Amino acid sequence: MIRVTHRISLDDxxxxESFIRASGPGGQHVNKTESAVQLRFDVRRSPNLPDDVRHRLERLAGSRLTQDGVLVLVADRHRTQVRNRQDALERLIDLIREAAVPPTPRRPTKPTLGSKRRRLEAKGQRSAIKRLRSGKPDD
Structure with missing residues (x-):
C-alpha cells in the first residue's frame, strides 16, 4: 500500500510501470538501456479515490490523461531506473495530494473607492488624448 494522505492509500x-529508453544525449549507453519510466495509473477505475478527488485529479492531469482515464507520467530526468521510478511515483503522489485539497471558494469583493477613481481618471485622460487626435481645432 502506498500512503498518499491520511484517508487515501493506493494499492501497488x-x-x-514500464521502462523505455530515455531520449537526449548520452552516447552509446543511452541507446541500449531502458532507464526512463512510464507510470500508468487508472484514475477512473481506482477504488481508493473518492469521487471529488477523482474529478479534480482528471482536471489537474490535463493532457497526461488518456481518453480512457489513464494517467500517464514519464520520468526520465535521472540516469538510473531506480531514481526515475521514485521520481514518477513522487509526482503521482504529489498530483493526488493536490487534488485531495478542495479549492477555496471565491469570495466576490467590491472595488475600492480609490480604484474606481483611478480607473475613471485614466479613462478621462485617454479620452482627452483621443479628443486631441480627432483633428478638430478648438475655437
Missing amino acids: NEIE
Whole structure:
C-alpha cells in the first residue's frame, strides 16, 4: 500500500510501470538501456479515490490523461531506473495530494473607492488624448 494522505492509500497493483529508453544525449549507453519510466495509473477505475478527488485529479492531469482515464507520467530526468521510478511515483503522489485539497471558494469583493477613481481618471485622460487626435481645432 502506498500512503498518499491520511484517508487515501493506493494499492501497488493499481500502478503499472514500464521502462523505455530515455531520449537526449548520452552516447552509446543511452541507446541500449531502458532507464526512463512510464507510470500508468487508472484514475477512473481506482477504488481508493473518492469521487471529488477523482474529478479534480482528471482536471489537474490535463493532457497526461488518456481518453480512457489513464494517467500517464514519464520520468526520465535521472540516469538510473531506480531514481526515475521514485521520481514518477513522487509526482503521482504529489498530483493526488493536490487534488485531495478542495479549492477555496471565491469570495466576490467590491472595488475600492480609490480604484474606481483611478480607473475613471485614466479613462478621462485617454479620452482627452483621443479628443486631441480627432483633428478638430478648438475655437
